[in-house]
Amino acid sequence: MKKTFSVLMATVLAAATLAACGSSKAPETAAATTAAAATEAGDAAKDTTAAAENKEAAAEFTTITPGKLTIGTSPDFAPYEFYHINNGNPELVGFDISLAQKIADELGLELQVVPIDFDGILMELQNGNIDLGISGFSPSPERAQTFDFSDIYYTGGQAFVIRKADADKYKDYAAFDKLPVGAQTGSIQMGLAEKNTPNANIIGLAKVTDIVSEMVSGKLEGAFIEKAVAEQYIKNYPELQIAWDVEYDTEGSAIALKKGSDLAPAVNKVISEVLADGTMDEYIATAQELASDSENVFEGQLDANGQVAAN
Known part of the structure; x- marks a missing residue:
């Protein structure tokens, strides 16, 4: 009888112990579930708040297409903007494009990029077909009469490029009298060509x-090119070199806006932030790395199908 009673008591105690263990875990599980639900609710609330803030921010600005930030750029200007071929597909990249995407994100807008030849960007901006022009623009006094410009987001310079084989032949601008010298149409470099080589045969190309290409083939003897762009091309075309830096009062690139655009304060705020926290340096480093992959770089306009035109 004692043995039977002992077994019964052991069974009861074991059951009680199991019940106690079970009851202690239940509150913990419930608490964990409640905490997880609270975290998810908090994250959802943050996402909702961020979306609402972006929507509210977007409503504060006037853009040509509601909900979108439309920019014009000339994709033949590595490392500023160019196409990088990824698995056969051209992707528009460059530190100008990264900056434009950051601005659009901060304003709660969708970025829409319109590739345009450089000499047509400011015209499209003036005609109200784009919101911003971002293509390594120098905010010259002449341009500032017609357009507003953001703060400087990149400080570069200007360069005069020759063939490396001609280094001993050309020592100053006077040596280029009556010789063909190139510059991009509608650019600051065209003005520099007219100022520094007035007696040369100045040829403007889009x-x-x-x-x-004309430099490499020998059809041009020299060319005025933005320094960062010149340095990138020289990496891919070692037969070229920078002969010397070109003096220029306005050193740096800014974003062009239509006169009186209400986007200016927000654009400048983003520029200030990316310069302060090093994000702009990251954009530049990434663009330079992609631009160095010369076999997968295309500069120019794509065909009607969005592909690199066959030669």
Whole structure:
């Protein structure tokens, strides 16, 4: 009888112990579930708040297409903007494009990029067909009469490029009298060509790629090119070199806006932030790395199907 009672008591105690263990875990599980639900609710609330803030921010600005930020750029200007071929597909990249995407994101707008020849960007901006012009623009006093410009987001320079084989032949601008010298149409470099080589046969071309091609083939003896762009081309065309830096009062690139655009304060705020926290340096480094992959770089306009035109 004692043995039977002992077994019964052991069974009861074991059951009680199991019940106690079970009851102690239940509150913990419930608490964990409640905490997880609260975290998810908090994250959802943050997402909702962020979306609402972006929507509210977007409503504060006037753009040509509601909900979109439309920019014009000339994709023949590595490392500013160019196409990088990824698995056969051309992707528009460059530190100008990264900056434009950041601005659109901060304003709660969808970025829409319109590739345009450089000399047509400011015209499209003036005609109200784009919101911003971002293509390594220098905010010259002449341009500032017609357009507003953002703060400087990249400080570069200007360069005069020759063939490396001609380094001993050309020592100053006077040596280029009556010789063909190239510059991009509608650019600051065209003005520099007219100022520094007034007696040269100045040839304006729409794309920097065309200028470089003419330099390599010997059809141009020299060319005025933005320094960062010149340095990138020289990596891919070692037969070229920078002969010397070109003096220029306005050193740096800014974003062009239509006169009186209400986008200016927000654009400048983003520029200030990316310069301060090093994000702009990251954009530049990434663009330079992609531009160095010369076999997969295309500069110019794509065909009607969005592909690199066959030669």
